[in-house]
Amino acid sequence: MTVIDAPRAQVPDELSPQRGRWHRVRPFLPLVALVVLAILPYSTISLPGIFEGPVNSPGTLQLLAICLIFGGLAAGYDLLFGRTGMLSFGHALYFAAGVYGTDILITRAGLPLWQAALLTVTGGTILAALLGAVALRTVGIAFAMVTLAFAQVGAILVARDFGGLTGGEEGLPLDVSGLPAGLVGVTNTVNLYWLALAYLTLVVFVVHRVSGSPTGRVLAGLRDDERRIGVLGLDPYRYKLVAFTLAGGLASAGGVVYVLIVGGASPHITSSELTLSLLVMVVLGGPGTRWGPVLGGVLYMYLDHRLTAFGTSDAVDNLPAVLSRPLSQPLFVLGTVFILAVYFFPGGLTSLAPRLSHLTRALRPRSPHSPHDAADPR
Amino acid sequence: MGTVILLALTGLGLAALYFLVASGLSLVFGLADVLNFAHGLFLGVGAYGTWWAAGNLPGAGPDGFGFVFAVAFGVAAGTLVAILVELVLIRPLYSRTIEQVLVTVGLSLAGVALLQATWGADARPFPRPDWTRQVTGIFGAQVPNGGLLLIIAAVLVLGAILAFLRWTRYGLVIRAGVENREMVTALGIDVRKAFTLVFAIGGAAAALAGALGGVYFGTVSPGQGGSLLIFAFIVVVIGGMGSVVGSAYAAVVVGLVQQFVNYYGTSGLGDICVVGLLAVVLLLRPQGIAGKVATA
Numbered sequence: 001m002t003v004i005d006a007p008r009a010q011v012p013d014e015l016s017p018q019r020g021r022w023h024r025v026r027p028f029l030p031l032v033a034l035v036v037l038a039i040l041p042y043s044t045i046s047l048p049g050i051f052e053g054p055v056n057s058p059g060t061l062q063l064l065a066i067c068l069i070f071g072g073l074a075a076g077y078d079l080l081f082g083r084t085g086m087l088s089f090g091h092a093l094y095f096a097a098g099v100y101g102t103d104i105l106i107t108r109a110g111l112p113l114w115q116a117a118l119l120t121v122t123g124g125t126i127l128a129a130l131l132g133a134v135a136l137r138t139v140g141i142a143f144a145m146v147t148l149a150f151a152q153v154g155a156i157l158v159a160r161d162f163g164g165l166t167g168g169e170e171g172l173p174l175d176v177s178g179l180p181a182g183l184v185g186v187t188n189t190v191n192l193y194w195l196a197l198a199y200l201t202l203v204v205f206v207v208h209r210v211s212g213s214p215t216g217r218v219l220a221g222l223r224d225d226e227r228r229i230g231v232l233g234l235d236p237y238r239y240k241l242v243a244f245t246l247a248g249g250l251a252s253a254g255g256v257v258y259v260l261i262v263g264g265a266s267p268h269i270t271s272s273e274l275t276l277s278l279l280v281m282v283v284l285g286g287p288g289t290r291w292g293p294v295l296g297g298v299l300y301m302y303l304d305h306r307l308t309a310f311g312t313s314d315a316v317d318n319l320p321a322v323l324s325r326p327l328s329q330p331l332f333v334l335g336t337v338f339i340l341a342v343y344f345f346p347g348g349l350t351s352l353a354p355r356l357s358h359l360t361r362a363l364r365p366r367s368p369h370s371p372h373d374a375a376d377p378r
Numbered sequence: 379m380g381t382v383i384l385l386a387l388t389g390l391g392l393a394a395l396y397f398l399v400a401s402g403l404s405l406v407f408g409l410a411d412v413l414n415f416a417h418g419l420f421l422g423v424g425a426y427g428t429w430w431a432a433g434n435l436p437g438a439g440p441d442g443f444g445f446v447f448a449v450a451f452g453v454a455a456g457t458l459v460a461i462l463v464e465l466v467l468i469r470p471l472y473s474r475t476i477e478q479v480l481v482t483v484g485l486s487l488a489g490v491a492l493l494q495a496t497w498g499a500d501a502r503p504f505p506r507p508d509w510t511r512q513v514t515g516i517f518g519a520q521v522p523n524g525g526l527l528l529i530i531a532a533v534l535v536l537g538a539i540l541a542f543l544r545w546t547r548y549g550l551v552i553r554a555g556v557e558n559r560e561m562v563t564a565l566g567i568d569v570r571k572a573f574t575l576v577f578a579i580g581g582a583a584a585a586l587a588g589a590l591g592g593v594y595f596g597t598v599s600p601g602q603g604g605s606l607l608i609f610a611f612i613v614v615v616i617g618g619m620g621s622v623v624g625s626a627y628a629a630v631v632v633g634l635v636q637q638f639v640n641y642y643g644t645s646g647l648g649d650i651c652v653v654g655l656l657a658v659v660l661l662l663r664p665q666g667i668a669g670k671v672a673t674a
Contacts, residue, residue, distance in 0.1 A: 087476065134661065137661060141411070145413070146657070146660060148611060162644070273487070276486075279483060326491070328495065330491075332487075336488050342471075
């Protein structure tokens, strides 16, 4: 019996993954980025125009820490919006619960930091589970409205200052006397920066592990076709509640770190505007992608802070009033960019890279013999 | 007794404000499935349009016919903005609900920031006729005239919208579209024209709410629309999305609950009770008081 050697199936070039220059390095890029971010405070480079002082000055480190926190928050929110398809407008509530919970427990009740943090994260998670259990009885737009209404209750509770706990409109400065010495004072901003980086790493790790797990695949299924998940015998309600609770817990943990960085709580973090900006961050970065939301969150917060300085700079002030006044409002610029993003790059920033590579490939001169010239690693 | 009547009438004034905002939201949502976060912007445009017209437009002023003219200008400005928003921003994203919501979110952020950039973040005193500052005695209660004006306007708007929906061809198209949009499209009717119309009606009602709300509160500020909008959303969900009559009932319930609880309980408790009411309604009757099932 002769065995006929069948010709090996040829995978067409365009179907096999491209082996670009960065192919081997790619899996390690996040690690490299983490190391770079971790050792960043040791450098004294100053980047004029990007940051006001040198990179390791307390002001810059605080800005970076806030950016990292919001990168983590956006990644947590993406667990709801990008990966499960739940449009929640109340995510700021759990972040605010973390901020105010820690602040009240430390400042008003005098607890040590670790107890306050533990209690707050537990409390925030339970709050998310309870409210999620009610809100998830609705779906789609009604769910969005219900979460918005719950978050509004949080905002009212904080603003009206029931029992004199929250300090009302003026906010509640954090009492730093009981905190560990390494987390207090301008010279120790670098420790807070590392704390923020640790938080971001934790959130990214958790979100990736969850979305890679069987539960994560069910969540993706819920986003794409909820009815089908139901037909397969899985209970959509439970899975959504798990995602909602987890995201709420992560957000309240972010609040704990944020209150340490900022040194107090102010009522604007309870506003629905914060949830809306979380949504903007995720959509700008690229919902449901690995690094998009983080990137979007960091960039949004950075722009939000820097545009304020940019808006009051001479370059803008010299423009005619018609231009300079709207440009001095960061939210106007960010809102407009957001609308343009929804129209012209719906996948967010992360979708820009493949699009640009299409463009460069189209622009590169081709030789007639190898049509897949661009895929060549050169 | 006087207190109860006063609270009831001021509560109804608040309800009138909610209804003016919620009726447009409800129709837009019922027909086009768009949760319109930019509705607060229409309200702001109406308020600032009226404020600007009363100060700058010849023939308009804070009194008498001039005030009516100023309000008409504000309403026209709000309607125009609503129509432009629908034509330029919403229509290209037809039937892509999430993107439409995102665009209106961006618009609400950018629009409020624009109002703030143009006229400052601080509240401005609103021009209003002298008689709206006075009170009318009704069964021993001294009711502010601004609130009564709101109630009358809301009742007129409710009547006008209902008459329009019941007795005109486009009203028929809108009612049918809320019930079943695909069927109306299949019959060869261009529902998108009705979308524009509904946006225009909603924008006009919201702008009127902005102008009369300015009279009621005495001031106008960029963030005013946003805080009203959240309660308008609650009214829409309780009333049932797509139902104007349901919005009217829900607005009355919400306004009265808020006013009475805020007075007899702690200030702010009424707002929380309203959200509690929302949770109860959603658990017991997810489709709202009237109208189609409140799901997308």
